[in-house]
Amino acid sequence: MAPDYTLEAEARACGVMRVAGVDEVGRGPLAGPVTASVVILDTADIPDGLNDSKLLSGKKRIALFSEIISRAEVSVGHASVEEIDRMNILRASHLAMERAVAGLRMPPDHLLIDGNMIPAGLTIPALAVVKGDARSLSIAAASIVAKITRDRLMVDLAQQHPGYGWETNAGYPSKQHKAALRDLGVTPHHRRSFKPVHNILYQGKSLSS
Structure with missing residues (x-):
């Protein structure tokens, strides 16, 4: 199933003009922020090939990211590692969405939010x-923007903390990342409330436990 503009068109048929798609990325990693994006597509200039970012090649994602940024209204929001640890990953994800929406130059009239919950x-x-x-094409566009933005942020963090493989695993618990956690220790960018990190810090358990 490929995304289309049906949900947006239904909202617009009810008189809603500024329909935005919202998505987040980064709930599963052991390190780094959670990132959300909101996108309002121009109905006359929608990029071809929009799809769930997970189904696109890296090259295609980057190309579409550039097209979305230049042809749509876009905003990005983050929730930090400290916020994730303090309020839990679900609430932090919603906070990132709220910040992304607040960052738009003009507020949208209606939001299409990926998932089964609307941020409070x-x-x-x-x-x-x-x-x-x-x-939804709008949500698909937001998923692409959020992923590319967060991936690039993790590449930058990888330069500061080499060895964890963040430039390729984006902070997810890959074999290399877990081995580096065991051998190099926990960085300030690790989520201390996540079990593998928590175990190293407070229980001395192995990452395989």
Whole structure:
């Protein structure tokens, strides 16, 4: 199933003009922030080939990212490692979404949000869309922007903390990343509330436990 503009068109048929897609990336990594993006597509200039970012090649994602940035209204928000550890990853993901929406030059009239929950801090009318990045072009565009933005941030952090492989694993618990955690230790960018990191810091357990 490829995303289309049906949900956006249904909202626009009800008189809603500024329909935005919202998605996040980075719930599963052991390190780095969680990142969200909001995108309002220009109905007359929608890039071809938009899809769930996970289904696209790296080269295609980068090409579409450039097209989206130049042809749509875009905003990005993050929630930090400290916020993830303090409030849990779900709430931090919602906070990142709220910040992304707040960063738009003009607020949208309606939001299409990937997932089954609407962040509590949003006051704009919204629809939660399960598997939204496979159903809505706007959400698919937001998924691409969020992923490329976060991947690039993790490449930058990898230069400061070599050995963990963040330039390729984006902080996810790959074999290299878990081995580096064991051998090199925990960095300030690791999520201390996540079990593999917590175990090293406070229980001395192996990453295989």
